[in-house]
Amino acid sequence: MSVALITGGGRGIGRGIALRLASDGHDIALVDLNAGPIESVAAEVREIGSKAATFVADVSDRDQVFAAVDHTYEALGGFDVMINNAGIAQVAPIDDVRPSDVKQIWGVNVDGVLWGIQAAAAKFMATGQTGKIINASSIAGHDGFAMLGVYSATKFAVRALTQAAAKEYAAHGITVNAYCPGVVGTDMWVTIDKRFAELTGAAEGETYDKFVGGITLGRAQTPEDVGAFVSYLAGPDSDYMTGQAVLIDGGLVFR
Template sequence: MNRAAVVTGSSRGIGRAIALRLAKDGFDVAVNDIESNHSDLEKVRQEIESMGRKSIAIIADVSKSEKVEEMMEEVVEKLGSLDVVIANAGICYVKSLLEISADEWDEVFAVNMRGVFLCYREAAKIMIKQGKGGKIIGACSTAGYRGYPMISHYSATKWGVRGLTQAAAQEWARHNITVNAYCPGRIDTRMTQTCNEELAKLRGLTVEENESNSVKNIPIGRTGQPDDVANVVSFLASKDSDYITGQSILINGGLSFS
């Protein structure tokens, strides 16, 4: 019987890597993002289909309750079931805590925290109804264990994801649903590149200097790649992780510890 997964925010970066890895693992994969990323999302869908798996592309804003509900139902309707949900979508930008407006704060929480909550909730409803358990996996961050200056809003959302993951894991364990999160550190994505550029300006450094200084703090000695994260998510989505739940796993080259 085919297994189906959905990965939010999967038009590029970590989300794309996860979607492709799950397809390689034998899942049919629904990919999701917002309208502005439609073209890149279609390319990911085509890549998955070229691997011999079914795929659908769903445009939906994960901060909208009705859109998340519709997305999960569409996955079941078109791919036959809902076995794994990866709540990956997230946003981040660099700004001083004194300068963040209430609207900007709410925007980051809408995607990074509310979006994960909605994906967790709607996925669990369907998985409980299906009666065969499932895997729910959320995007946390190294910033979910240590708050970082200039991204306080982002840090706060990721601490929230970690708490939500622990609570959900305990509530849904009796339904054979595991709930875990992955916590990337410095990963080579467009979002990281943008943050690096903004931080370099604030510190009066070149982009290359700021990047070099950041990498010096990583014991393994390199910036992570999206596949480094996808490898861990692959494990969490597999039966090999059946006895693991409520955990938020750091993937940061030894930058920090739980």
């Protein structure tokens, strides 16, 4: 039995990953800023038939991330897969970005992933086992998007950490990969769309529709689409893969 910890597991893509991995037979630890949403996803995980544990933590705080991993190990009797999914978006033209904005988004999207990598690797090495670390990058980790400059920079940084960590931990049997979704209709996109509307005068929904219109497969992505790929990254079929940040976006950014 494998145990997977998912940060930002209270909604959106994190919830989609949790439900898919539970269906695959993993037990699930859910970490997020507030108890309510992760308790509700934990109930869904238990309905599927897997064990679930929850832990409230802010991923930008290193000690809290280490505590979340320890809690997972104790509550579920193991720890095998770390999914550094929590992230936030910011929409602003580069001219408007201020130090406090950079500090906030960097703290969650980059520091949060770094602490998650460290905490997971430390636990895998302490228990003498192999493990899988999976990070959330984005199409914006492959292309810098207008109005999403700093967000894109954080997602490029996630790719860099993924590559470096893969090289550093390979000798310990730890693989590190990232998933790069495209346009997933979560609360994050509701916020992005509203901010674009404020900044550009676009109607609400217009920016989302424009992005979705560019997708080769002709529809927005769902959290289940992301969950299906993370299922592969979390399972034995991806054992020979490390250091990769793979686009799973319906054909939007081509590499």
